[in-house]
Amino acid sequence: MSRGAPAWKSSDVAWRGGRRPYDLVREVIISFAIVLGLAVILAIVVASPDPQAVTLQQWATQSPKDFLGTTLREVTYTSLSAQYGPPYEPASQQTGNLQQIGFISPEKWVGVDFPLNTFQDYVAKPLGEVPGNPAGPALQQWEGASSSQQKTWANAYATALGQAPDTFSGNRYAVPAGGYGPLAAIMTTQYQLAVSGGLDNALRQNTDTQVWFNDDYTLAELYLGDSGNGGLGNVVKFGRQADASCLVPGQTAAPGQGCWYYNQAVTNTAPRYAGYLAGDTWGITNEVGNFPGAWWLVPYTVWYQFGWGANASFADLWAMIATALVSLPFLFLPWIPGLRDIPKLTRVYRIMWRDYYKLVEAEKSAGWGKHAS
Amino acid sequence: MTDTTGAQEAGELPEAPEALVEEDGRNLMGGVRRYAQKYWPYEQLLPTDEPAYVSRVFYMFGSLALMAFVLLIITGVLLTVKGPYWWHTSGLGLFLNSLHFWSCQIFFFAIFVHFGSSFFTAAWRGGRGFTWLFGVLTFLVAVLTGLTGYVLQSNYDAQWIAQQAKDAMNAVGLSKVLNLMDMDNVVGWHVIMLPLIVAIFLGLHLMWVRRHGIVPPFPAEGTGFEGEPEAAGPGQHEASSSPHAGMEEQR
Numbered sequence: 001m002s003r004g005a006p007a008w009k010s011s012d013v014a015w016r017g018g019r020r021p022y023d024l025v026r027e028v029i030i031s032f033a034i035v036l037g038l039a040v041i042l043a044i045v046v047a048s049p050d051p052q053a054v055t056l057q058q059w060a061t062q063s064p065k066d067f068l069g070t071t072l073r074e075v076t077y078t079s080l081s082a083q084y085g086p087p088y089e090p091a092s093q094q095t096g097n098l099q100q101i102g103f104i105s106p107e108k109w110v111g112v113d114f115p116l117n118t119f120q121d122y123v124a125k126p127l128g129e130v131p132g133n134p135a136g137p138a139l140q141q142w143e144g145a146s147s148s149q150q151k152t153w154a155n156a157y158a159t160a161l162g163q164a165p166d167t168f169s170g171n172r173y174a175v176p177a178g179g180y181g182p183l184a185a186i187m188t189t190q191y192q193l194a195v196s197g198g199l200d201n202a203l204r205q206n207t208d209t210q211v212w213f214n215d216d217y218t219l220a221e222l223y224l225g226d227s228g229n230g231g232l233g234n235v236v237k238f239g240r241q242a243d244a245s246c247l248v249p250g251q252t253a254a255p256g257q258g259c260w261y262y263n264q265a266v267t268n269t270a271p272r273y274a275g276y277l278a279g280d281t282w283g284i285t286n287e288v289g290n291f292p293g294a295w296w297l298v299p300y301t302v303w304y305q306f307g308w309g310a311n312a313s314f315a316d317l318w319a320m321i322a323t324a325l326v327s328l329p330f331l332f333l334p335w336i337p338g339l340r341d342i343p344k345l346t347r348v349y350r351i352m353w354r355d356y357y358k359l360v361e362a363e364k365s366a367g368w369g370k371h372a373s
Numbered sequence: 374m375t376d377t378t379g380a381q382e383a384g385e386l387p388e389a390p391e392a393l394v395e396e397d398g399r400n401l402m403g404g405v406r407r408y409a410q411k412y413w414p415y416e417q418l419l420p421t422d423e424p425a426y427v428s429r430v431f432y433m434f435g436s437l438a439l440m441a442f443v444l445l446i447i448t449g450v451l452l453t454v455k456g457p458y459w460w461h462t463s464g465l466g467l468f469l470n471s472l473h474f475w476s477c478q479i480f481f482f483a484i485f486v487h488f489g490s491s492f493f494t495a496a497w498r499g500g501r502g503f504t505w506l507f508g509v510l511t512f513l514v515a516v517l518t519g520l521t522g523y524v525l526q527s528n529y530d531a532q533w534i535a536q537q538a539k540d541a542m543n544a545v546g547l548s549k550v551l552n553l554m555d556m557d558n559v560v561g562w563h564v565i566m567l568p569l570i571v572a573i574f575l576g577l578h579l580m581w582v583r584r585h586g587i588v589p590p591f592p593a594e595g596t597g598f599e600g601e602p603e604a605a606g607p608g609q610h611e612a613s614s615s616p617h618a619g620m621e622e623q624r
Binding site: 008011015019021284300320343 | 423437470481490552616
């Protein structure tokens with residue numbers, strides 16, 4: 001100890017109510033053995049969930065009408081991600097609701113930091129990589145057409161798609177012919193690229209063709225998320241009407257049914273057994289099957305279960321702010337009179353330290369002096 | 374060039390001129406040393422005994438959480454070195470992945486029990502406010518680490534969580550800082566930055582635990598903050614839930 005420095009004693013070192021031997025090294029060894037033993041047993045007996053990720057190839061194969069209907073919305077900039085707003089498009093292009101409470105809107109402040117053009121990024125660029133570029137002339141025709149002409153073709157295609165079978169036998173493109181111009185070649189080629197698996201790879205490479213290394217799945221996941229207009233969770237938040245075929249937990253998806261991606265998280269069937277991953281059923285706190293999920297996120301996901309989190313267009317912003325607001329008193333609890341007095345008032349500590357309080361009573365009865373060091 | 378003294382001939386090093394030596398280490402490093410020596414003397418940093426009240430099993434959950442964190446680091450390093458193809462396709466890889474998964478579950482379970490016991494014993498008394506604060510910060514950063522870990526599973530669950538949770542990140546303007554759909558981005562956070570921040574807060578939490586020791590019980594009637602018999606019983610200050618309770622005895 002340096003000269004003049006006062007001797008420091010923590011209250012447990014200064015404790016005068018009796019001591020017991022303690023081996024910190026032994027506690028560390030025993031604790032690690034308990035944790036390791038428990039984790040090894042659970043890893044061997046229960047293992048962990050590992051359902052394979054879904055692909056655009058599976059989507060196009062299993063629910064071609066949903067895939068093509070969503071792709072049509074990407075081409076015409078009417079999909080969820082095409083109209084999401086910041087950080088993908090300027091707020092001026094947004095048709096849904098901006099996440100804003102009063103003047104607070106961080107997404108507006110940050111602006112566009114991942115520029116997205118759904119027609120170019122999901123359709124034109126991937127199709128441009130197909131050998132021989134079979135959709136090239138059709139893409140040029142589409143881009144060169146007036147918006148009213150594009151709208152006419154899109155409506156004609158939507159009508160034809162409505163008459164198509166729910167599943168395409170042998171993955172053969174089966175949308176009835178119609179007066180939808182270049183969309184015939186664009187949609188056919190996009191479908192064929194998807195069922196071949198090429199679209200999954202093309203979307204990963206698409207953000208910047210100069211970068212060969214890429215593990216960015218943003219484009220593919222946004223595209224998948226547009227299936228069925230985003231599912232039931234986005235009806236309030238983005239002001240969008242979900243597909244009628246979007247399910248609720250307990251229902252089973254029929255072959256070729258729409259809202260394919262969302263329904264994967266709701267149906268409880270092989271190979272994913274997802275069941276309850278949608279936001280209105282505590283979402284990401286769950287795990288597939290019967291495995292425990294990220295239950296420690298409950299202090300955050302609880303805000304989606306009622307009030308603004310369940311009914312407001314700014315649900316995500318509210319949930320994050322509410323979580324932060326609750327975290328602050330939790331963080332500074334020792335300095336907040338009232339909150340810090342709860343343990344003293346509940347007297348649960350009397351049970352937790354019952355051995356000590358019994359000892360004190362015994363010492364008092366015996367006239368002190370026995371346990372004091 | 375130098376004088377050869379009798380001491381050097383005997384193999385001893387010469388003493389440095391006194392002017393070059395700061396008295397008692399009166400420089401920045403000396404300040405750090407004095408601070409450390411004051412608040413973390415060896416007998417408190419590495420104790421061989423403890424107060425008798427530290428006798429219930431709930432005291433173990435702090436060290437269980439710490440050991441689960443150690444196991445998370447060990448299994449996490451192995452998973453990172455071998456990569457996702459390995460943990461999805463080989464038996465050993467799946468086992469390591471499961472070990473990491475369950476270590477995480479044990480970590481959070483132990484933390485919750487530890488929080489509960491710390492709360493109901495008002496463990497911030499006796500100058501332990503910062504021990505609580507560092508503990509809560511550890512938990513908050515650990516939650517974000519857990520979220521990014523679920524995304525890094527690179528399976529269906531990861532895909533769904535990333536695609537869903539991006540809305541919250543976008544809403545608070547973190548779309549570029551933490552894009553949950555970009556694995557290159559998530560790896561950096563989950564494998565390096567967030568565990569490092571958890572380790573820093575956890576380290577501070579442990580240092581403050583050793584600095585102040587385990588909180589004594591609320592004084593029983595007839596005893597003081599440090600368990601000493603008092604004829605008049607505990608005063609209002611000693612029995613309070615304030616982080617300053619009992620502090621005057623520790624000077």
